């Protein structure tokens with residue numbers, strides 16, 4: 098049903114209901130030409146509105162100085178509260194379950210203070226094999242902090258021999274095996290390497306049935322897939338905002354803490370004055386009384402300048418809506434997959450898509466294992482205006498981000514890929 102032609106790609110663009118958003122972003126240029134950008138899963142492009150949100154704070158700071166905390170255009174002392182409403186829609190939560198603070202790895206540590214409390218024989222943590230390195234380090238260090246051995250305390254869900262992805266039934270089987278020794282399951286909702294999407298609802302249920310807490314690292318999921326964190330009853334989740342959410346390099350993290358934990362006085366947390374009840378925050382009293390909801394996990398005065406571009410982006414997401422985004426995501430990912438298969442037929446060297454082919458098990462990413470040219474091809478693409486991302490040993494990751502990639506980009510990419518492979522091939526002969 099697809100065709101590998103420019104006309105057909107343009108036809109798909111003409112049917113695209115959210116195509117106008119492409120114009121809302123700034124694309125880098127290579128050889129004076131706008132690049133084809135496939136790494137929105139690593140660092141999203143800059144929305145054109147981002148700068149004015151930052152400028153507004155710079156101006157308020159200049160004109161109001163300390164008074165800006167209360168009298169800025171968007172007062173700084175509760176700036177983070179502007180995220181709760183729009184972000185709650187993006188991740189399927191109640192506004193009170195959302196807060197924005199710190200960065201992702203830091204937040205996962207803070208949330209593990211609350212949700213990783215090994216007791217008796219219930220000490221184990223389940224995660225996926227080859228989780229993102231930061232997640233591996235944080236789990237190892239948390240386990241050591243509690244005096245346990247990571248080797249026997251962290252249980253990784255493995256891929257089967259010769260398979261690229263983790264089977265759902267193996268996740269469930271691992272949970273049942275660990276049983277009442279399971280303290281916490283913490284996984285990526287979307288695997289960063291393969292782009293595999295996990296069935297978070299069923300996994301959450303299965304781990305909670307064993308009496309464990311469940312947390313999700315949504316770095317590759319927020320702004321990419323449909324999430325229903327509240328209904329799935331996930332205990333907690335956190336995500337960075339600079340990937341699909343286009344907030345800018347190293348920017349703040351969003352957190353979700355389920356309502357069922359909001360009024361639990363037994364729940365430990367590492368506190369700071371920004372988590373203090375709003376009406377008492379500036380009374381400077383010695384007793385900590387957490388603000389209700391996820392905001393009660395706040396620690397510090399907020400880095401408002403960095404939150405500004407995130408807010409610009411979140412407001413754009415709210416306007417587009419996840420449903421429209423997902424509709425285009427599935428179509429453009431399928432079109433990219435089609436183009437890859439077409440080019441694969443036309444060239445000598447082969448590549449293999451290691452991302453699941455079932456659209457229910459993937460989102461906006463195709464990871465491609467290059468059996469032929471490898472790193473040289475990646476370099477050639479970069480020089481020729483296709484920005485992809487290289488992962489050892491031989492994988493390029495392609496994320497056709499629906500908010501700003503076009504179907505014509507996919508066609509152009511296919512042509513460049515073919516050209517690159519044939520040029521490299523003739524050089525190597």
Ligand SMILES: *Cc1c(COP(=O)(O)O)cnc(C)c1O
Pocket residue numbers: 200201202203229231232285289314316317337347
């Ligand atoms: C990108 C990513 C991170 C990055 O964490 P930071 O603390 O923002 O540097 C962590 N975990 C996963 C799964 C990621 O994909």
